[in-house]
Amino acid sequence: MNLVDSNQAQNNLMVSEAASERTLYPYVTGTSVIGIKYKDGILMAADMGGSYGSTLRYKSVERLKSIGKHSLLGASGEISDFQEILRNLDELILYDNMWDDGNSMGPKEVHNYLTRMMYNRRNKFNPLWNSLVLGGVKNGQKYLGTVNMIGVHFEDDHVATGFGNHLARPILRDEWHANLSFEDGVKLLEKCMRVLLYRDRSAINKLQIAKITEEGVTISQPYALKTFWNFAAFQNPTVGAEGSW
Amino acid sequence: MNSQQIYYIFDLCKSPNLSLSLSFITMAKQHARWSPYDNNGGTCVAIAGADYCVIAADTRMSTGYSILSRDYSKICKLADKCMMASSGFQADVRALQKVLAARHLIYQHQHNKQMSCPAMGQLLSNTLYYKRFFPYYAFNVLGGLDNEGKGCVFTYDAVGSYERVGYSSQGSGSTLIMPFLDNQLKSPSPLLLPAQDAVTPLSESEAVDLVKTCFASATERDIYTGDRLEIVILNADGVRREEMELRKD
Numbered sequence: 023m024n025l026v027d028s029n030q031a032q033n034n035l036m037v038s039e040a041a042s043e044r045t046l047y048p049y050v051t052g053t054s055v056i057g058i059k060y061k062d063g064i065l066m067a068a069d070m071g072g073s074y075g076s077t078l079r080y081k082s083v084e085r086l087k088s089i090g091k092h093s094l095l096g097a098s099g100e101i102s103d104f105q106e107i108l109r110n111l112d113e114l115i116l117y118d119n120m121w122d123d124g125n126s127m128g129p130k131e132v133h134n135y136l137t138r139m140m141y142n143r144r145n146k147f148n149p150l151w152n153s154l155v156l157g158g159v160k161n162g163q164k165y166l167g168t169v170n171m172i173g174v175h176f177e178d179d180h181v182a183t184g185f186g187n188h189l190a191r192p193i194l195r196d197e198w199h200a201n202l203s204f205e206d207g208v209k210l211l212e213k214c215m216r217v218l219l220y221r222d223r224s225a226i227n228k229l230q231i232a233k234i235t236e237e238g239v240t241i242s243q244p245y246a247l248k249t250f251w252n253f254a255a256f257q258n259p260t261v262g263a264e265g266s267w
Numbered sequence: 268m269n270s271q272q273i274y275y276i277f278d279l280c281k282s283p284n285l286s287l288s289l290s291f292i293t294m295a296k297q298h299a300r301w302s303p304y305d306n307n308g309g310t311c312v313a314i315a316g317a318d319y320c321v322i323a324a325d326t327r328m329s330t331g332y333s334i335l336s337r338d339y340s341k342i343c344k345l346a347d348k349c350m351m352a353s354s355g356f357q358a359d360v361r362a363l364q365k366v367l368a369a370r371h372l373i374y375q376h377q378h379n380k381q382m383s384c385p386a387m388g389q390l391l392s393n394t395l396y397y398k399r400f401f402p403y404y405a406f407n408v409l410g411g412l413d414n415e416g417k418g419c420v421f422t423y424d425a426v427g428s429y430e431r432v433g434y435s436s437q438g439s440g441s442t443l444i445m446p447f448l449d450n451q452l453k454s455p456s457p458l459l460l461p462a463q464d465a466v467t468p469l470s471e472s473e474a475v476d477l478v479k480t481c482f483a484s485a486t487e488r489d490i491y492t493g494d495r496l497e498i499v500i501l502n503a504d505g506v507r508r509e510e511m512e513l514r515k516d
Contacts, residue, residue: 046301047301141358144358147303172303172305172356173361173362174330174335174358176335176336176339178336187335188333
């Protein structure tokens with residue numbers, strides 16, 4: 023009797039584990055996103071790769087999206103979860119506009135909403151597997167923030183997710199300043215993206231850069247960076263390492 | 268409460284290194300198990316004097332060996348004469364601050380006054396204990412002035428145990444700072460009868476200097492402490508803020 027009971031309990035546990043669907047690990051993922059403040063607003067960069075583990079499964083994933091009138095969202099991590107987040111934000115902005123009172127949600131409000139959404143899902147042990155970067159300009163105020171899958175969030179002059187935090191942010195800390203022009207901002211982002219391209223295996227050479235100012239959002243067409251692979255160490259990486267391939 | 272949540276409560280008791288080495292031995296899962304917690308580091312100190320209170324915290328936010336931000340304030344104003352400094356898991360800390368702000372707003376509507384620091388101390392304890400079985404991973408010190416205008420400091424653990432003291436330190440650098448404060452401030456034993464006043468004999472400016480020394484020292488050895496020090500001083504005149512640069516490495 024007892025044995026049957028305990029078996030039943032175990033089965034229930036297993037059924038409930040199997041029946042509940044939650045992200046315990048990601049399937050298709052995007053790599054780093056970088057965002058910086060510049061003279062007139064915010065710039066953001068992300069490549070267009072969608073990795074299925076270590077397989078490069080998708081090559082045209084748009085990971086920079088505009089949200090409402092004043093915000094720009096960049097995402098790394100699980101692509102399907104990002105698409106769900108976009109659906110939620112569309113609904114938020116739609117209901118906000120429906121009041122027709124002339125008010126609109128700014129980047130601060132959107133970031134706060136995202137922060138609560140990510141933290142809420144972690145509290146349910148059902149995370150949205152993303153690191154998000156949110157930038158925007160409203161009433162002359164620039165805003166740049168980030169939030170990750172367990173709800174850790176902050177604002178800064180420059181932010182980066184994943185590998186970007188290791189490889190791009192040290193460059194940004196050296197070279198970033200508050201009145202970067204648009205051209206210099208793009209150059210700085212390209213420098214960071216090039217380092218990531220060389221050293222992050224899931225980064226690809228097809229990226230987009232997005233700009234948001236008081237005037238609105240512009241997301242660039244996909245393009246590639248110029249690279250140089252003829253360094254001796256790239257040509258023959260194992261020279262001098264005897265017995266290696 | 269589900270089985271996974273219980274798993275994490277037990278997991279909190281184990282060292283992170285132990286659970287990591289276990290997963291290597293069993294090789295049951297190929298990837299690291301998702302954790303709802305992170306440790307974002309940081310150090311908090313508060314010192315109470317006869318007519319003032321000093322609350323201080325660094326502004327570094329880390330995860331593992333990475334720095335997320337060099338300028339994240341850990342000090343939160345809860346009431347006119349009550350400040351909380353918190354370290355631990357930033358997302359939980361923020362949630363805790365929001366709960367306390369909401370509860371304080373209700374209190375103001377019901378009583379038409381600011382909550383006292385000792386009352387806020389009890390509220391913080393209750394709020395932490397409310398989540399006893401899925402805790403806020405937050406380590407707080409509460410500093411302020413009590414109803415007599417005397418400095419008060421309350422120190423907490425993550426699940427709400429608390430005590431009124433004359434000075435305290437919490438967070439990643441607390442192991443370096445607390446013994447130093449014990450040595451310098453020599454608080455009277457809480458076992459003495461009749462109970463002795465716990466406030467420190469220092470003057471306000473001496474206390475501020477002591478706090479600066481503490482953080483400069485802790486920053487030398489604790490990788491999770493650094494960048495900038497934020498100091499808030501509460502006294503009869505109101506609130507004053509000071510800051511000091513710390514090592515950035």
